[in-house]
Each structure stands twice: as C-alpha cells, then as structure tokens.
Amino acid sequence: MRVEKKxxxxxxxxxxxxxxxxxxxxxxxxxDLAEQVGLSLTPCIERVRRMEREGIIMGYHARLNPKxxxxxxxxxxxxxxxxxxxxxxxxxRRAVLEVDQVQECHLVxxxxxxxxxxxxxxxxxxxxxxxxxxxxxxxxxxKSYVVMEEIKETLALSLNQTSVSPMMQA
Numbered sequence: 001m002r003v004e005k006k007x008x009x010x011x012x013x014x015x016x017x018x019x020x021x022x023x024x025x026x027x028x029x030x031x032d033l034a035e036q037v038g039l040s041l042t043p044c045i046e047r048v049r050r051m052e053r054e055g056i057i058m059g060y061h062a063r064l065n066p067k068x069x070x071x072x073x074x075x076x077x078x079x080x081x082x083x084x085x086x087x088x089x090x091x092x093r094r095a096v097l098e099v100d101q102v103q104e105c106h107l108v109x110x111x112x113x114x115x116x117x118x119x120x121x122x123x124x125x126x127x128x129x130x131x132x133x134x135x136x137x138x139x140x141x142x143k144s145y146v147v148m149e150e151i152k153e154t155l156a157l158s159l160n161q162t163s164v165s166p167m168m169q170a
Contacts, residue, residue: 011056014039016159018047019056023156026060063155071101071119074147075126078112081138088138089113095136101129112143 011019017037021028034044051057066072081088089107092114096105104117116133120126126146134142 015047015051018044019051019157020159022048022057022060066119070121073120073122073126074150075118075120075129076145076147077116077118077130077133078143079114079116079133079136079139080112080141081114082140083138084113091137092139096133099129099132099136101125112141 014037018033021033021036030045030048031041033048034041037044039047048057066074079092081092093105096102096114096116099118101118101120102116103119104115106115107113108115118129120129123146126144130142130144133139
C-alpha cells in the first residue's frame with residue numbers, strides 16, 4: 001500500500017483553518033488552536049508539525065510597527081541593469097542582500113529588472129539609500145515611488161482558492 005505525502009495541493013478544511021488562525025495569531029496556545037478547529041491536542045500538533053516539515057509553515061514572526069521604530073517612509077524602487085550577461089544578475093543579487101533598508105527585492109518581467117521595497121526614516125536617508133542602490137553592480141537606471149498612504153499591507157495568504165473577491169465578480 002502506497003501512502004501519498006500530503007502537500008499543499010491536498011490540504012483539507014482543517015489544515016486550511018489551522019493556517020488561517022496561525023496567520024492571524026502565530027502565538028496562539030496549541031490547546032486553543034485545537035479547540036478552535038475541533039481537534040484534540042495531539043492531532044492538531046501533528047498537523048502543525050507536518051505543515052512545518054513540509055515548508056507550508058515557514059516560521060513565526062513578530063510584526064513590528066515601522067513608525068514606532070523610525071522607519072516610517074516606505075519607498076519602492078525600480079532597478080534596471082546594464083547587462084543581463086556576464087553574471088550581473090547574480091552580482092546584483094548578492095550585493096542587494098547586504099543593504100539593510102531593503103525589505104524585499106524581486107526579479108520582475110517588464111520594462112525594468114528588479115522591484116525593491118525599502119523602509120527608511122526620512123527623505124534624506126532615502127537619498128543616501130538611492131546612492132547605495134545606484135552603485136550596486138550593473139545598475140544603470142532607477143525609478144522611485146514614495147508611498148503617501150498605505151491602503152493595505154498584509155502577509156496573510158488567501159486560503160480559499162475557490163472564492164473571488166466581490167469587487168472582481170462584476
């Protein structure tokens with residue numbers, strides 16, 4: 001008899017409920033989690049540990065308030081590289097990992113190569129950050145967007161794959 005490894009493609013309702021609860025409260029006590037999903041403690045813990053092992057749950061983190069920590073200015077920067085050959089992408093990747101203010105960096109398709117998200121204290125610090133970014137290997141151009149108002153920011157993933165937002169149904 002062959003036992004198939006349960007993956008994200010075969011998550012059941014209880015797994016999805018566990019994930020939903022953990023996304024909102026990663027510090028929940030396991031007994032409370034088990035009660036909320038209708039399981040006894042041991043099967044609930046086994047499900048959580050399995051999803052951790054499989055990499056579905058990647059970790060548990062504190063969400064920090066950037067304004068309270070002096071990083072209230074949010075900027076997005078488009079970066080274009082000069083030469084796609086000769087290892088420039090890899091050189092850029094290694095270098096951008098060392099820039100503390102960069103929270104995210106994504107290789108993208110389109111008119112530029114990378115999209116960077118950074119949080120900083122104030123505009124003068126942004127000018128310094130931009131100087132650093134423009135000196136990274138292969139960078140020839142940048143375009144910046146300073147966020148005036150954050151409308152929605154979440155790390156939570158939608159776990160209901162069959163539903164569509166009411167705004168998208170029209």
